[in-house]
Amino acid sequence: MTWTTASIPDQSGRIALITGANSGLGLESARALASHGATVVLACRSRRRGEEARAELLPAAAAGLEVLELDLADLASVRAGARWMQEQYGRLDLLLNNAGVMGPPRQLTRDGFELQFGTNHLGHFALTTALLPLMEGRADARVVTVTSGAQYFGKLAFDDLQSERRYDRWAAYSQSKLANVTFALELQQRLAAAGSTVSSLAAHPGLARTNLQPASVASSGSRFESLAYRLMDPLFQSAAMGALPQLYAATAPEARGGEHYGPDQWGGMRGGPTQVRIAPAALDPQIRQRLWEVSEQLVGQAAQAEAA
Template sequence: MTWTTSDIPEQSGRIALITGANSGLGLESARALSAHGATVVLACRSRQKGAEARTELLPTATAGLEVLELDLANLASVRDAARWMADQYGRLDLLLNNAGVMGTPRTQTRDGFELQFGTNHLGHFALTTALLPLLDERPGSRVVTVTSGAQYFGRIAFDDLMGERRYDRWKAYSQSKLANVMFALELQQRLTAAGSTTISLAAHPGLARTNLQPTSVAANGSKLESFAYRLMDPLFQSAAMGALPQLFAATAPEAKGGEHYGPDQWGGMRGWPTEVRLAPAALDPAQRRRLWEVSETLISRGQ
């Protein structure tokens, strides 16, 4: 299926919030949605970088572009952002949980969580649950959570979620990406049970050239990792191509709640968006419920 941004339906009157919208997949998603009429809220950790992204997007935007300061590694910032959205708009049509960190040394969020789990999963969990009232009953409202191919290697270490006893940065990353998928599926189940018309989907970009790779290399100072990325570079597709699965999940009329989209070629590494398999570890309803309940407890302690 060759689906491009030209296939995005008209988005006039819709409000979209995109986390990590100042670069990579988030920036390309904002570019596409704003060009098709959506009012886009660029939720960025750095207000300055958000403003720079807004300036870049303005020439092609056909509706409003707002910058919202949001640090997913700080639950107070997440709560402030949710309150701002309620005060500023009072409604939301699309939440694109896009931001993330990858392969970092063991670091803690402001609330004491391991950085990758705390940012990639818990930050988005807290943001989504806070914004659900704004999405509820909005026609066609969606939550799209961005994961990666690392989900297939992930395992939720419930006995050591924060890597306090043993930390491996790539296992921690895979855990957070598996958690993204489990969250998207459990959210859909809960929305359906509540009779909500909002739907939840997941998407992954395959191998996309974004700032995640150089940031990871810089954070760890690994010459071997840097060399490996240079060797793999021809395999990477552009951020614009990598953003297509999440844009399809966000806008395509045929996309359904609980579905998962990724590239259709090279085992999901690149290509056009299509429905792709979920990590087997995400398919256990009991484990998804357990993750949800643990996440609720953790974010309540962080308040």
């Protein structure tokens, strides 16, 4: 029997924060969790788009919906968002690291990091580590980090993580998605070693129709990519279907820390959620530890620069 949003257990009394909750997978995840009783914080770069999403979701929400303006490409904004969560709620049960950017021309975050690595990975790394104290001690608290099938093509170029020597937008995207699942696994290992009550899981949506694809095509200006996406369009499933793996990871009683979920059909491109393979590089303990240490260093340097 296929797992659907109807399978989600009652979430009453639980607080969930979802990055990128104003559209696509994030919006559908917020819709599902809110309708099952969770208080959902919509963490969005644009407050206006966050408020529009809140207005759309409000009629079916069984509990509270709040908008938090949070820009993952600005670590000061991430730190401010974590402080707001501490002051507003003082606790957190579910963190869905969902937001992301895909395939833009080379750009930098406010802190000077390559945009895709800085947003997709470092922003979520900083947010998660800042929010973990609010999750500790909560029953069945979970961090779900959303990656993609691009992880299987990624390589962590530790000698050029910011793509300063050479920038290929798809290589940079794949690196950021490999970093996502690598981070999720290392986080789980560290949580387990510390006897934490928090679990870390990963999920990917397969081929899901979201705003990432048209935004990527528009930023590239490539007629070939535009044509390719039009030809591939019948293969894409809805954002609601694409959100199922991350919702399963966040709520299914049988989901466990360190596991990775994705669609169960067409080689992981479509279908309901199931446990799927992890990119081999993410299974290497030395790579996981190195990424964590480098990420900690980069985030720390950005905080010091902000304070100076």
